[in-house]
Amino acid sequence: MRQVHPPARLLMGPGPVDADPRVLRAMAAPLVGQFDPFMTDTMTEAMVLWRTVWDTANEQTLLVDGTSRAGIEAALVSLLEPDDRVLVPVFGRFGHLLAEIGARAGAEVHTIETAWGTVFDPGQIEDAVRRVRPRVVAVVHGDTSTTMAQPLAELGRIAHEHDALLYVDATATLGGNPFHTDEWGVDAATAGLQKCLGGPSGSAPVTLSPAAVVTIERRRHVEAGIRTADDAEPHGSPIRSNYLDLAQIMEYWGPRRLNHHTEATSMLYAARECARLLVAEGMATATGRHARHGAAMLAGVRGLGLEVFGDVAHKMHNVVAVRIPDGVDGDAVRGALLDDFGIEIGTSFGPLHGVVWRIGTMGFNARRDAVLTTLAALEHELRRAGFATEPGGGVTAALAVYEEASP
Amino acid sequence: MRQVHPPARLLMGPGPVDADPRVLRAMAAPLVGQFDPFMTDTMTEAMVLWRTVWDTANEQTLLVDGTSRAGIEAALVSLLEPDDRVLVPVFGRFGHLLAEIGARAGAEVHTIETAWGTVFDPGQIEDAVRRVRPRVVAVVHGDTSTTMAQPLAELGRIAHEHDALLYVDATATLGGNPFHTDEWGVDAATAGLQKCLGGPSGSAPVTLSPAAVVTIERRRHVEAGIRTADDAEPHGSPIRSNYLDLAQIMEYWGPRRLNHHTEATSMLYAARECARLLVAEGMATATGRHARHGAAMLAGVRGLGLEVFGDVAHKMHNVVAVRIPDGVDGDAVRGALLDDFGIEIGTSFGPLHGVVWRIGTMGFNARRDAVLTTLAALEHELRRAGFATEPGGGVTAALAVYEEASP
Numbered sequence: 034m035r036q037v038h039p040p041a042r043l044l045m046g047p048g049p050v051d052a053d054p055r056v057l058r059a060m061a062a063p064l065v066g067q068f069d070p071f072m073t074d075t076m077t078e079a080m081v082l083w084r085t086v087w088d089t090a091n092e093q094t095l096l097v098d099g100t101s102r103a104g105i106e107a108a109l110v111s112l113l114e115p116d117d118r119v120l121v122p123v124f125g126r127f128g129h130l131l132a133e134i135g136a137r138a139g140a141e142v143h144t145i146e147t148a149w150g151t152v153f154d155p156g157q158i159e160d161a162v163r164r165v166r167p168r169v170v171a172v173v174h175g176d177t178s179t180t181m182a183q184p185l186a187e188l189g190r191i192a193h194e195h196d197a198l199l200y201v202d203a204t205a206t207l208g209g210n211p212f213h214t215d216e217w218g219v220d221a222a223t224a225g226l227q228k229c230l231g232g233p234s235g236s237a238p239v240t241l242s243p244a245a246v247v248t249i250e251r252r253r254h255v256e257a258g259i260r261t262a263d264d265a266e267p268h269g270s271p272i273r274s275n276y277l278d279l280a281q282i283m284e285y286w287g288p289r290r291l292n293h294h295t296e297a298t299s300m301l302y303a304a305r306e307c308a309r310l311l312v313a314e315g316m317a318t319a320t321g322r323h324a325r326h327g328a329a330m331l332a333g334v335r336g337l338g339l340e341v342f343g344d345v346a347h348k349m350h351n352v353v354a355v356r357i358p359d360g361v362d363g364d365a366v367r368g369a370l371l372d373d374f375g376i377e378i379g380t381s382f383g384p385l386h387g388v389v390w391r392i393g394t395m396g397f398n399a400r401r402d403a404v405l406t407t408l409a410a411l412e413h414e415l416r417r418a419g420f421a422t423e424p425g426g427g428v429t430a431a432l433a434v435y436e437e438a439s440p
Numbered sequence: 441m442r443q444v445h446p447p448a449r450l451l452m453g454p455g456p457v458d459a460d461p462r463v464l465r466a467m468a469a470p471l472v473g474q475f476d477p478f479m480t481d482t483m484t485e486a487m488v489l490w491r492t493v494w495d496t497a498n499e500q501t502l503l504v505d506g507t508s509r510a511g512i513e514a515a516l517v518s519l520l521e522p523d524d525r526v527l528v529p530v531f532g533r534f535g536h537l538l539a540e541i542g543a544r545a546g547a548e549v550h551t552i553e554t555a556w557g558t559v560f561d562p563g564q565i566e567d568a569v570r571r572v573r574p575r576v577v578a579v580v581h582g583d584t585s586t587t588m589a590q591p592l593a594e595l596g597r598i599a600h601e602h603d604a605l606l607y608v609d610a611t612a613t614l615g616g617n618p619f620h621t622d623e624w625g626v627d628a629a630t631a632g633l634q635k636c637l638g639g640p641s642g643s644a645p646v647t648l649s650p651a652a653v654v655t656i657e658r659r660r661h662v663e664a665g666i667r668t669a670d671d672a673e674p675h676g677s678p679i680r681s682n683y684l685d686l687a688q689i690m691e692y693w694g695p696r697r698l699n700h701h702t703e704a705t706s707m708l709y710a711a712r713e714c715a716r717l718l719v720a721e722g723m724a725t726a727t728g729r730h731a732r733h734g735a736a737m738l739a740g741v742r743g744l745g746l747e748v749f750g751d752v753a754h755k756m757h758n759v760v761a762v763r764i765p766d767g768v769d770g771d772a773v774r775g776a777l778l779d780d781f782g783i784e785i786g787t788s789f790g791p792l793h794g795v796v797w798r799i800g801t802m803g804f805n806a807r808r809d810a811v812l813t814t815l816a817a818l819e820h821e822l823r824r825a826g827f828a829t830e831p832g833g834g835v836t837a838a839l840a841v842y843e844e845a846s847p
Contacts (some may be wrong), residue, residue, distance in 0.1 A: 036466065036716075037712060039470050040478055042444045042476065044471065045473070046473060046700075049474065049705065051471055055443075057468040057469075059443065061468045062444050062464075063449065063464070063526040064458055064459050064640055065451070066449070066784040067456065071446055071447055075444065078441060086829070099505055100683075100701040100702050102682070102700075102702070103510075103681050126665045126666070128665075129664040129665030130663065130682075133663040133665065134682045134683075137682050151472075177845075233704065233707075234703065235505060235642060257537070258535075258536030258538070258540065258789065258790065259536075272544070273546075273681075274680075274681060274684075275537075275540055276513045276541075292789070293509075294508075295456055295509070295634055295641040296507075296641065298640050299464070299640040299706070299707075300465060300642050300706075300707070302444045303706070305444060306443070306444060309596060318486060336653070377472075377473040382666060383665065383666070408808030
């Protein structure tokens with residue numbers, strides 16, 4: 034077999050998308066030892082940079098060595114003791130995932146649901162909190178399955194007034210949509226690098242409020258083999274996972290540097306570089322860039338004569354769901370886009386599989402050339418599939434948005 | 441902040457060690473979509489290559505997206521139901537880790553221990569199996585904390601005769617010491633890339649025997665959000681982790697390609713390249729290379745007048761523990777080696793912390809120049825620390841081993 038040699042692709046689906054080439058190059062840097070001063074300095078720098086990305090003063094802002102899903106599970110298994118109640122407002126596939134992970138952690142899971150393509154009014158969530166009295170409210174910020182972004186600004190207050198902690202899965206939104214951890218009262222939030230953050234999947238940024246840290250620390254249990262007489266027994270039930278035990282992971286990232294996993298150095302380099310590039314750009318500039326290219330793509334697909342799915346007022350900046358026109362084979366068009374143009378767009382899950390395409394504009398691919406190329410190619414494939422669309426309608430509509438944006 | 445720019449290092453500790461530059465370059469390849477034909481082909485190629493590394497015909501030979509510790513937990517949490525008995529023969533720090541992870545999975549953990557620096561006679565393990573009647577025997581192959589390698593050849597037979605499965609943590613040995621999954625009757629084995637395999641930490645190769653697959657499949661539980669009417673409820677208790685649920689991970693790597701985590705593409709490229717390079721070299725050649733450079737380092741440290749720790753007859757090829765001479769400050773010598781020469785060697789854990797140095801010769805650093813440079817530098821630092829050592833004694837002794845090996 035030969036060296037890995039991927040075909041040329043432009044990844045315009047709901048993520049993962051093309052990583053920023055600077056992030057890929059950072060991963061090629063040589064390794065250092067786990068307790069090398071350069072290693073611990075790099076971890077500390079990553080914490081500083083990610084605090085800016087998360088817009089937080091949280092000391093405990095670190096990385097879990099796994100994909101975004103590992104970050105979700107680390108937060109939930111560390112916060113939730115068996116039989117704790119967790120409330121999950123579900124508005125798409127990834128809300129179901131939070132419920133699933135909560136159940137596997139042994140928690141008593143309560144869900145409320147709203148139709149795919151809509152979000153919750155904060156009052157609906159407050160009513161459910163009052164009824165369920167959960168230990169944790171766990172909510173997805175942007176659910177790529179529907180492209181909706183749940184407004185979060187009031188949820189921290191709601192949770193705290195009822196003695197609950199607020200956990201947010203920001204995998205699909207962070208870096209491309211405003212996210213204000215402290216201002217919104219978010220107690221725990223997690224992400225992955227492969228959406229708006231410009232990196233590959235495999236490292237999960239996490240931030241924890243002081244209140245979340247107190248909850249997790251109560252359950253701290255130093256593992257056999259490195260425990261000393263000074264290590265107290267846990268007060269709560271021990272965290273069910275060793276690998277995803279945030280109490281131990283905090284001690285590995287903290288001044289004690291207590292041996293836990295062997296840090297995935299190349300992914301640490303990648304995560305540091307993702308944050309470094311975003312901080313250099315400025316978070317408001319980065320989310321503004323996603324808003325602009327998202328608006329251009331939205332206008333573009335409408336210019337092609339396609340109908341947009343869901344409550345567009347609550348759409349994430351970085352992905353749009355378009356209804357597959359009647360009589361058009363959605364998977365055939367996606368396959369032709371990939372074969373003819375090397376462009377990937379997505380389908381969706383469950384009730385939306387085969388009903389919508391999801392087109393992303395995020396991370397390194399939140400770019401004018403990527404938006405216009407995708408619209409031009411999609412126009413050709415739609416016409417070949419028998420859908421009547423005005424020549425140049427998509428590109429023209431997107432260009433109009435760009436002209437408005439920079440007069 | 442600037443781009444990541446690590447200092448020049450030669451990592452001659454117990455791992456992680458320098459990654460092969462070809463593996464680092466593979467990680468810089470562009471990403472593709474999760475269900476791109478190139479992606480699924482790459483996953484399938486990785487399975488084929490890793491079967492050769494593991495010396496197995498096991499269909500279920502795949503990667504877990506996390507460090508070696510994630511692989512251990514995936515195996516144990518997927519194999520062990522709460523209250524199942526697991527027997528862990530402990531001969532160092534990482535045996536304690538298996539016990540810890542087993543306990544967090546809810547299992548009833550039984551351990552037997554032998555002094556650090558020794559291994560078990562298979563009869564001792566058989567006696568314990570007869571007494572405990574475990575569901576799983578979980579053992580470390582090579583425990584870097586002591587440098588010992590437990591002989592495994594009889595353990596599969598012992599486990600199977602008593603209706604147990606055999607799990608082996610091969611993190612520190614695979615690729616540098618013979619490992620024969622099928623011949624030895626190993627039911628589940630896991631590793632990480634950062635020791636003899638030439639890569640960075642962050643991807644965990646796993647192989648599962650048909651018997652292990654049956655045990656895990658019984659507990660298969662497709663998660664909410666993607667479950668269909670055809671998916672049966674689990675027969676055993678559902679696996680407690682979602683992220684490390686090998687039943688779901690097998691379906692993601694198998695023909696159904698059921699959405700689970702977002703595969704860490706760059707780490708997949710790295711893991712494929714690690715295996716590709718080993719298979720191209722030949723597994724017997726690779727383990728022979730580790731044996732040769734390990735023997736040279738062993739002779740070299742003795743040539744410096746240092747005493748070797750533990751039962752050398754059972755030493756792993758890829759690491760040696762040497763007693764820190766009386767009156768020498770071990771951490772000061774390690775620090776000076778790093779500052780003056782950019783060379784890292786390790787200390788150890790628990791009873792061996794400050795008692796031994798651990799010097800590795802593994803992966804990309806199982807090389808003659810790395811061995812000789814380390815011995816020359818160590819000689820200087822020993823002399824500066826006041827330890828009388830014969831000029832050139834280490835390098836000369838190592839060279840003699842190389843001359844014998846290639847007459």
